Amino acid sequence: MKPLITIEYCPKCGWLLRAAYMAQELLTTFATELGGVTLRPSETGGTYIISLNEEIIFDRKEAGHFPEIKILKQQVRDRVNPEKSLGHSDRP
Amino acid sequence: MKPLITIEYCPKCGWLLRAAYMAQELLTTFATELGGVTLRPSETGGTYIISLNEEIIFDRKEAGHFPEIKILKQQVRDRVNPEKSLGHSDRP
Numbered sequence: 381m382k383p384l385i386t387i388e389y390c391p392k393c394g395w396l397l398r399a400a401y402m403a404q405e406l407l408t409t410f411a412t413e414l415g416g417v418t419l420r421p422s423e424t425g426g427t428y429i430i431s432l433n434e435e436i437i438f439d440r441k442e443a444g445h446f447p448e449i450k451i452l453k454q455q456v457r458d459r460v461n462p463e464k465s466l467g468h469s470d471r472p
Numbered sequence: 473m474k475p476l477i478t479i480e481y482c483p484k485c486g487w488l489l490r491a492a493y494m495a496q497e498l499l500t501t502f503a504t505e506l507g508g509v510t511l512r513p514s515e516t517g518g519t520y521i522i523s524l525n526e527e528i529i530f531d532r533k534e535a536g537h538f539p540e541i542k543i544l545k546q547q548v549r550d551r552v553n554p555e556k557s558l559g560h561s562d563r564p
Binding site: 384386391396397400403404407408411412414415416417418419420421 | 495
């Protein structure tokens with residue numbers, strides 16, 4: 381079973397487009413590694429939480445900002461395929 | 473538990489953008505009715521299958537074409553909230 385990502389977003393905040401954008405970035409970069417990305421509308425205002433399987437890898441309320449896509453890809457890469465190069469999205 | 477939609481698409485066919493578009497249409501129209509929409513890359517070429525919970529509601533290989541968004545919304549509406557009006561996307 382390939383890893384599953386969930387992006388839980390606040391629909392009333394208008395964050396669907398942002399969540400869908402990030403889903404497409406992840407599915408483009410990790411097309412063969414991921415089992416899927418779920419867009420999940422939250423019933424709690426201000427929610428923007430990204431999980432990989434059951435592990436929360438980003439929570440906007442904790443971070444105080446939205447995730448940077450480059451860093452998000454590094455976090456996913458480190459968990460699903462640590463050997464993978466992300467090209468110009470890679471470290472440093 | 474709110475109903476979950478899965479869009480399984482063929483990444484090698486370049487159908488991620490189409491799947492993400494339809495996910496956003498459904499999540500906009502059914503923001504309060506759906507528990508989520510999952511974008512799932514298929515390992516089988518030519519796959520474009522939309523399921524609601526475990527029920528397949530559209531299969532491109534059976535239909536011979538992609539789903540029309542208006543009809544897809546009607547199918548989802550009929551299952552998750554039959555009383556809901558879809559405005560100009562609605563029947564006659």
